[in-house]
Amino acid sequence: SQQGEEDPQALSIQEGENATMNCSYKTSINNLQWYRQNSGRGLVHLILIRSNEREKHSGRLRVTLDTSKKSSSLLITASRAADTASYFCATDDRDKIIFGKGTRLHILP
């Protein structure tokens, strides 16, 4: 089944810096979603971008989608300690969602 693959697997940055995570997928999609997971908790939906959109913003989040390269990026600007979490991209495979393995983001004080 198709799957998003995030890159890098882990990322540590200083508070206040921007964090960029990338996702690549294998087949054509209707939409791509990004989720956040705090340690030991369930996932929280962050943003959905449709296949006919190229960029989407939500607060400090900016998501881009390049369907020709089958890739997406998530940018978190002006990072905060509370942004420390794992971030997953997910793509629709008909009636289910397929998740990547995630990027673990650590914001250093």
Next chain:
Amino acid sequence: DGGITQSPKYLFRKEGQNVTLSCEQNLNHDAMYWYRQDPGQGLRLIYYSQIVNDFQKGDIAEGYSVSREKKESFPLTVTSAQKNPTAFYLCASRGQLAGGSYNEQFFGPGTRLTVL
């Protein structure tokens, strides 16, 4: 964790025992999902259900069973046939939009199962 509850939060099981994990949602969502997450890993789909009294196997269904007798409930049983059941289990649901597409998934807080 928006309208989805999972219980218990922590569960300990002896080898050879079956255990059932509860998942309830009050979001009026048709579709519900069970995932397994191992440390530092992504989510793997166990079972999913798009409608009451119907469910489909995901990628790792062996050793698990589910039922969907009510729209609100989708319990997962981890059977003794599951060779390595120690993991974090997540339940999710999502609603269907007009036109047949789905919105995002809403997740429960998870159940951490440990086999002793």
